[in-house]
Amino acid sequence: MDQIIIQHMETVRRITEQAIMRIPEEVANIIPEGFNNNIRWNFGHIAFVQEKLVFGLLGEEMNIPSNYEQLFNAGTRPADWRGTPPSLIEIADVLKEQKARIKDFIQYRLYETLPTPFTNRAGITFYTVGEAFLFSFYHEALHIETIKQLYRAISSK
Template sequence: MDQLLLRQFERSREYLIKVLESVSTEHIDVQPDGFNNTIHWHTGHVLTVTEQTMFAFPQRSTNLPVNYVELFGNGTKPADWKGEIPPMEQLIVQLRDQITRIKEIPAKQLDLVFEKPIIGCQTYGELAGFTVIHEATHIGQIQAMKRVIELESVKN
């Protein structure tokens, strides 16, 4: 993979995991007022969307359980969760495994042109760049949620 893009993926993922590991276990499933989801959901969402964009999950990737799309895909929410929900520890291990697989993507694949745009992206490289931005956006959401939850738990 292109070195600059790869480094962006690595830094974003390292930071995401650092932030997640700083969240109290009592807070991962709290949905504070004004937020649509939980930190647990955001974690699975970043993992799932990255798998979809980088590895065409679930059509061409078997690295995650298929039900992750139902749990963490666009438009989902924890209030609708059914069945067994993967614990945060498992999701963090899968995030680490995923970045290892991303680093194995050949640089020439970034030049692949899609038959029709995906999320407005014409090439695989553009989609990879979008994926890094998507992850960074969710890191910000997780950090904001963490602060709100911590403040509310101090008040109570």
């Protein structure tokens, strides 16, 4: 079963990697009316949250650029950004590298209890690595759908 979970993570991430490569850089910062964030934020948020759910909750080193927490954590928004955010290509590289690290790291840790249970913003509490990891697939898919909606809204103008 663990191998099926890893394969599913690879499938979800492949969809995300394909999506980021189809988005032109020039539309990545546009925030259409009715949206809170842009395409760049959503891709960066996927990377940050995945890192937190897999590595951060276990107290492991989060091996993504140090500014990702300030740029892409829940509750952040592009209007508050200072400096230049990473390009889509840079985020794509982080997503790809992250997938390989997760595959190596998580295989035998899915049933490991988290040092401290983690309750997300939706009020869902995770007690094991596997619970948090499985939720990350849902989270990633939600943001891919938001990215699609953003792109449609931008393209329709």
